[in-house]
Amino acid sequence: MNKPKILVLGAGYGGIMTTVNLQKMLGRDDAQITLVNKHNYHYQTTWLHENAAGTLHHDNTRIPIDEVINKNKVNFIVDTVKEIKHEDKTVVLEGGDTLTYDYLVVGLGFEPATFGIPGIKEHAFSITSINAARKIKAHIEYMFATYSASKEKRDELLTFIVGGAGFTGIEFLGELANRVPELCKEYDVPREKVRIICVEAGPGALPGFDPELVEYAVNLLERKGVEFKIGTAIKEVQEDGVVLSKGEDMEEVKSGTIVWSAGVQGSPVCEAADIGAMRGRVKVNADMRAPGHDDIFVVGDCALIINEEIDRPYPPTAQIAMQQGVIVAKNIKALINGENTKTFKPDIKGTVASLGEGEAIGLVFGRKYFGGTASFLKKMIDNRYLFLLGGIGLVLKKGKLKFF
Ligand code: FAD
Ligand code: NAD
Incomplete structure (x- = not known):
């Protein structure tokens, strides 16, 4: 029997977490996993403001993708996605290649929303x-x-x-x-x-x-x-x-x-894909699939999910994108095994915003944090992500709080 082809587009928080979880959950004979990303590195979008201001070198923010994927299980392609053609289950890359899939994960991130403002x-x-x-x-x-x-x-x-x-x-x-x-x-x-x-x-x-x-x-x-x-x-x-x-x-x-x-909106490639996106974001079903497209999952800033308590969309965040990556990997495995998919429920722990080195504000599990304590929390959150992505080795290499 042919192995199912899983194609992940974008190695941001959503795409890379889907990929590393798929490689943990599936054996080499279970599926053929391909990841496509514009660059040969993953970056922590949540640190980019520091790189932009020049307070942190960009090499601290980016992680070579080869260091976090298992190349025996994942075929990684550095290229830019040009078009998703869901009718024939293909994806066209700017480099000229066309990839086919059985399961597609769209994690192409965000672009600035300009609201039509000139200039x-x-x-x-x-x-x-x-x-x-x-x-x-x-x-x-x-x-x-x-x-x-x-x-x-x-x-x-x-x-x-x-x-x-x-x-x-x-x-x-x-x-x-x-x-x-x-x-x-x-x-x-x-x-x-x-x-x-x-x-x-x-x-x-x-x-x-x-x-x-x-x-x-x-x-x-x-x-x-x-x-x-x-x-x-x-x-x-x-x-x-x-x-x-x-x-x-x-x-x-x-x-x-x-x-x-x-403000931000979802990727223009997602918008153009005719899979129900509005301003680049697809209002996904409970299991993170695009409505009417049983073979397409959408994660991160390309996905729109509603907070039922206030009947408004959740703001797009890395926190949610990471969690979606885990459930999407589980749901793809379930589909391969002929099992039912699970509903995605975000587990919002809070929000912490940095205000420059040593300063931050945060609301975590309903408690307020200011200044140095909030800044310490922010670094712990960043380290937790690095741990989930690449274990203690990655924390020691790229983490902001050095323990040794
Ligand atoms: P991204 O992380 O944006 O990744 C998308 C990936 O897809 C990138 O690797 C990109 O190169 C690739 N890609 C894009 N287009 C193509 C293409 N056509 N072909 C191939 N590859 C492509 N959220 C929090 O929860 N906490 C925070 O502290 C926080 N801080 C933030 C700070 C800043 C400065 C910004 C801008 C955002 C912050 N956010 C934060 C929001 C968070 O970063 C986003 O919600 C998150 O990055 C979305 O993840 P994603 O996987 O959808 O996309
Ligand atoms: P945002 O939509 O959260 O904020 C945009 C702000 O711009 C709003 O306050 C809006 O009133 C203002 N605005 C809109 N049009 C304007 C105009 N014409 N002139 C002046 N002001 C205008 O966008 P963002 O800050 O880019 O955040 C994007 C997403 O990333 C959000 O979901 C956010 O929660 C997330 N994020 C989270 C963190 C964190 O958790 N620490 C950090 C950065 C971003």
Whole structure:
């Protein structure tokens, strides 16, 4: 009998956890597992804001995929997925190959949501990948170098705008605010010349999060020199700045660097696949399959699942993507063995957001954490993930808390 072909697209949290669990659960004769990813490394998206600000080298964030997969069981292909053709059960790669599958797992992650706002794609940066983070880091340094070397000393070169005070924006601000004093020293720039502005359309930072924790984060960031423009929306991004609106009032702010962190949507490849995606996200069945497609599972930021308690979608997070990877692997094994699939129920332990080295806020199992304790918790969470992915060896290699 032919072995069933399992094809996993994307080696983010969802895809890589599906793959390592499949390789644990299935023997070599049970299935043929193939993983396709754009790069030969997996990266921790949850650390990218540090790479973008330049407070953590990107090599700490990425993990060679060969180090976490068993090459005797998983065929790993470095290529970019171009198209999913569910009618003939194939996937077309940019390199020219076409792969066939019996079971498909779509874990292609997210892209920035631009909400049709003009100029974002052309002129703003977004923290989406190792390459994107490297570009932001290099650009920030270039702004400082250009300012120092120029005669006119244009203020906008040292004005950094962050669009959106969600968790990504707030975490990036924490790192940037820590990096700026170092850059000022390195490029002989007075600190007061630098402006870091956060523009948030909603009535406050981190909408919906615990107010006491939000206050702690905002106060800390303000003390480090971040200016918040709350209740203010970015309406347009231009080559040299942004157009803002607050109610009826419009304002233009000149800036050489706009980082757009005002929301995400699922992968455009998932959107184009005709498997029921809206803004790149498929509202999956209870067992993580795309409705009407019994052979297609969707994980991570490409999947939409509803929190029944509030009848709203769960925010897409690594925490959920990892858990989905485990259940999807189990469900594929069940299908291969002719058994019933299981329902995915997220086990939300809480949320911890970093605010720069040694600082964080967190709500874990209903308890609030601030400052150093929250920062320690965040590192423990990161280490737990590394342990689940690659055991103690990976924790020792890539972990943030070193025990030895
Ligand atoms: P991703 O982790 O984005 O991975 C997608 C993978 O697919 C990547 O390897 C990519 O290279 C690959 N890929 C994409 N397109 C293609 C293609 N066409 N062909 C081949 N390969 C492709 N969540 C938390 O729970 N806790 C946090 O602390 C947290 N912090 C965050 C910090 C930042 C700065 C950001 C941006 C997000 C954070 N999140 C956090 C959210 C979390 O990172 C995402 O929900 C999570 O990464 C989604 O996992 P995923 O597997 O869907 O996709
Ligand atoms: P988000 O959707 O959570 O936040 C985006 C913010 O941008 C919102 O506050 C929104 O009001 C604001 N906004 C939208 N349009 C705007 C405009 N035109 N001008 C100004 N502000 C605007 O997006 P995110 O922060 O990128 O997070 C994406 C996902 O990743 C979320 O699910 C989040 O929970 C998760 N995440 C989690 C963590 C963590 O747990 N530590 C860290 C980062 C991201």
